[in-house]
Amino acid sequence: MIEQVRIENLGVIAAAELDLAPTFTVITGETGAGKTMVLTSLGLLLGGKADAALVRTTADRAVVEGSFTVDPDGPAAARAEEAGAVVDDGELIAARTVPAEGRSRAHLGGRTVPHGVLGELGEQLVTVHGQSDQLRLKAPAQQRAALDAFGGAEHGAVLADYRQAWTAARAAQQELRAWEEAEGAREQEVAELRAGLERLDALDPQPGEDVALREEAGRLGNVEDLRAAAEHAHQALTGGDDVAGAPDATTLLQDARRVLEQGSRDDQTLADWAERLAEAAYLASDVSTEIASYLAGLDADPQRLAWVHERRAALADLPHENVDAALAWAEEARGRLADLDAPEEAATRLRNAVEATAAERDRTAAALSESRRSAAGRLEAAVGEELTGLAMPGARLEVRLTALEEPGPHGAESVELLLSAHPGAPARPLGQGASGGELSRVMLAIEVTLAAVEATGGNAERRTFVFDEVDAGVGGKAAVEVGRRLARLARGAQVVVVTHLAQVAAFADRHLVVTKHAPSDGDGRADGEAVTATDVRAVDGENRLRELARMLSGQDESDTALRHAAELIERASVQP
Known part of the structure; x- marks a missing residue:
């Protein structure tokens, strides 16, 4: 979980401090105010690519520092300590420095580390879902991984059994193949050994x-x-x-x-x-x-x-150092001949191993296929329920399992996610046959469903989910349902959402606003050109009402918008 993020000289942000709620935090602001820089700062902390162009115009470097809460006995803390970092009572400090010129630097727990270590840590603690990630599930491998993740711990155990069985079967096949391919070499070795022994026996040293x-x-x-x-x-x-x-x-x-x-x-x-x-x-x-x-x-x-x-x-x-060495070779050669003169025994043993491991592979593959069919049905139902709540009652997700010619490293079938956007529409691959708004809601439904399983997967870490305007193209009642589902997810995980929708923001436990303002006197580059600055501040009470009113109507002084904002907050506070 991320407790706090401090930003210095990153893009339009001169200095900002973000205190994130352990549950649901929303980030809002005018278009172009700098919300992207907030997400960029998180990306840097998670090992993302650094670009000197991110450094604020008047600065020589940008710095992002984050405070994470981790389980002292969990894998994230273990990886950090392996890299030499200090985990202080469950708190882990990460930092990233991006100079205007030169290479970026990463720090973790007071130690300099490769930025890849931050990436490994981020994979265990944070999941980012954004508009650019809407295409993430188009890849068959990602779709299969999503279904397996949704299957939960019991399905994961079945998958692990299959992978072990498949690996053993493959190793047995390779060993038998190597034995069969080496038959000619074995015959030549037998001939050479016998010739050498015959010559030695004739001399009888x-x-x-x-x-x-x-x-x-x-x-x-x-x-x-x-x-x-x-x-x-x-x-x-x-x-x-x-x-x-x-x-x-x-x-x-x-x-x-x-x-x-x-x-x-x-x-x-x-x-x-x-x-x-x-x-x-x-x-x-x-x-x-x-x-x-x-x-x-x-x-x-x-x-x-x-x-x-x-x-x-x-x-x-004799091809030996001396007579005693020749006699020692003869003893070894006779033992080797005894092994090579019984090739059928070795071949039989290897063929039996191939049959046994293939049978175990097929058995675990059948169990995995059955578990996937069960998980597919549950995923279809869960996403369908979410789509109904998101004003897409006729939409349907289909998980198609297609048998492979022979089992592979990931099972005996391919996995494909298809969408029927409305009643009567044929099921098509994700991204086809749906408008941008529909696709946003579909992806949100899938991601929230998967994230809910991930949040309750038995991991002691409180995981963080970041949604970057994944509600784009959604409005009205559907927008309220988006906020409701994100709030539901925040019961078991930390959720951070960047949104333009007041209906979503109303459900947040903490509301951060990114504001762009004109520079004050003297604020600018050496040549006198002004530099725009951005602030990030937490709002509550009347200020939060005004921000929601602005998001609703563009006017934070409108009485109608203020009343609507107050109504949204009141309704959002009611448990769904």
């Missing part, structure tokens, strides 16, 4: 075989060097012909151990060394034995070496 073969190749290719090294080491450890007369390493170690043991009587350190030398002698003896065994088996084998080279080349040709 063993874990770590490539490492072992590399070491063996090195040994077989350097037999003589290895033999010379091993023989020299063996002779040094055990003695031999090449070192005749020289004691072997094992004997020297034993002699050193014995000498240390003899001296260990006086120093334990020597005993420790003797013990360590005994271990070294044992190790030297073992190593010499192993070297002898190594020399006995170290023979040149050209055939074995050739085979090792061939085997290594075959293993190196």
Whole structure:
């Protein structure tokens, strides 16, 4: 709900402050006085497009500030806080600055925000219906949305179930289609996996075989060097012909151990060394034995070496980093083949999913169609009742549901609103076959009917509805009924109406008048040209009677008009 709007330097308005009633506020004034600027200010607060041409001639910028009352736990407050705004005890301040040059700025709850955030907030709090919106319901999508909105919360739940079922059915169909389209790719993958496994199985590599073969190749290719090294080491450890007369390493170690043991009587350190030398002698003896065994088996084998080279080349040709990686791939490949070799099982599962989700989609589509037929009947009756009250007793709204070839994202039928403007007239699409005044009343009847449902939709926010001269082309008794219906709507919502009709204005709880006046001395541009100014003021009592009299006859001093105005207010105060 909008509590207050402050305007500075917007068009003809130098400064104005609008205090809106929580129920029904009406805005009136002479043609050209600046009522449009009041609505423009609301549009800016709701994230509308800013134009530097809106800035008052003598100013460098225009500013609009609005105070909103929101539910602290509602979605509007949540969105504002998400944008960094501060919601102070249910009050939210929004502002829009439009410079004469440069880009506009938007503020919400003390923070600078993109103007789109104001738009998102406005969608949750305010609905604007104006003459330009009379064509809003011509689009089939908007007509369908209007019917679904009229259906209420229970219908909305049915619609949500259908959308979920339709989405699931579409996803199942896409998955099956992708599986079928990938059949050729799967066959190629199977062939590649089998060829790779056959090649690997033919080689039959063993874990770590490539490492072992590399070491063996090195040994077989350097037999003589290895033999010379091993023989020299063996002779040094055990003695031999090449070192005749020289004691072997094992004997020297034993002699050193014995000498240390003899001296260990006086120093334990020597005993420790003797013990360590005994271990070294044992190790030297073992190593010499192993070297002898190594020399006995170290023979040149050209055939074995050739085979090792061939085997290594075959293993190196595998498309893997090493033998262990090839064996790991083989294990994964066999598992993948097991899945690909049973395509019918996967296809059957996917086809079953398509059938099940399609059945659920069709079931929820039938439920949605039935709910729409019910809502369509109620909408036709409700709008028909409104049209009768608006002096169009023979007019009839028809909601036509046409089955689609197959269910779509919004249901199994299209929705079209048609109007029969008078008895016997064929039903035609909205906007065709009706005069401007008739169309205004029809649109008002539809919008008030839809807005009444929206106002009682269970939302904790008190929603605001703005009607911009939607009563154009209406007069007399029909005008009174327009005011009565707007007042009825204001019982559950905030209603702001711009009107030329006294019959409508008489029903308002607060009456604001936009007045244009000539500039005072010194008020003008630097070149001396005068600038027209506009005021917005609340009227009540005698002043309100005079405004209504002006609207009735153009003369606010006419006794007849004043009496008529007083009668309008008296009748409007009676509950309909």
